[in-house]
Amino acid sequence: MATASTHSLIACHDCDFLYRKHPLQFGERATCSRCGALLYQKKRDSLDRTLMLSLAALILFVLANVYPFMTFKISGRVQVSHLITGVEELYAQGFLELSVLVLLTSILLPLVKILGTLYILLPLKLNRRPWKAPQIFRLIEALGPWVMMEVYLLGVIVAYVKLVDMATIVLGIALYSFAALIVLVAAAGMTLDPEEVWERLETTS
Numbered sequence: 001m002a003t004a005s006t007h008s009l010i011a012c013h014d015c016d017f018l019y020r021k022h023p024l025q026f027g028e029r030a031t032c033s034r035c036g037a038l039l040y041q042k043k044r045d046s047l048d049r050t051l052m053l054s055l056a057a058l059i060l061f062v063l064a065n066v067y068p069f070m071t072f073k074i075s076g077r078v079q080v081s082h083l084i085t086g087v088e089e090l091y092a093q094g095f096l097e098l099s100v101l102v103l104l105t106s107i108l109l110p111l112v113k114i115l116g117t118l119y120i121l122l123p124l125k126l127n128r129r130p131w132k133a134p135q136i137f138r139l140i141e142a143l144g145p146w147v148m149m150e151v152y153l154l155g156v157i158v159a160y161v162k163l164v165d166m167a168t169i170v171l172g173i174a175l176y177s178f179a180a181l182i183v184l185v186a187a188a189g190m191t192l193d194p195e196e197v198w199e200r201l202e203t204t205s
């Protein structure tokens with residue numbers, strides 16, 4: 001496969017020095033001999049850990065979208081908001097582009113990333129090669145910078161601080177699930193070893 005030759009060379013992220021890659025033992029790291037930056041590493045139990053974290057993330061994603069996010073009580077009136085409410089409010093106030101951006105970066109793309117990761121890793125765990133695997137794996141790798149759930153959470157904290165004197169605010173299950181989801185998606189990104197995925201994709205059929 002063409003990917004085998006392109007994946008045998010690696011450029012240092014910091015100084016662009018080019019290296020030919022050598023197989024590593026689990027837990028080993030290769031660093032740049034010129035500037036000391038990390039080039040690549042072989043992570044232990046990468047597939048299992050990423051799989052478990054992604055499954056847990058999927059459950060939290062469902063909880064974050066189904067249960068109430070926050071409940072406001074202002075002078076006798078009770079208002080329940082959900083994760084999607086933030087998007088709806090932006091849209092209702094005329095911020096169309098912003099509402100689409102928040103919908104993508106906080107809800108849709110995180111879901112695509114979680115489902116895509118499971119789609120690739122579950123079959124690999126069973127020594128099967130998922131359909132269109134290289135294209136889909138490249139897509140979810142490219143999605144990384146667009147998953148920005150923490151920005152949404154930051155907005156929620158700002159709103160909370162502004163409103164906390166005016167209203168009684170009850171934080172819901174969805175809010176805690178969303179916060180935990182951010183941590184799990186970040187952890188899954190750290191445990192994932194793209195090199196191992198590429199190697200397995202090349203050796204399974």
Ligand SMILES: [Zn+2]
Binds near residue numbers: 016
């Ligand atoms: Zn370097």
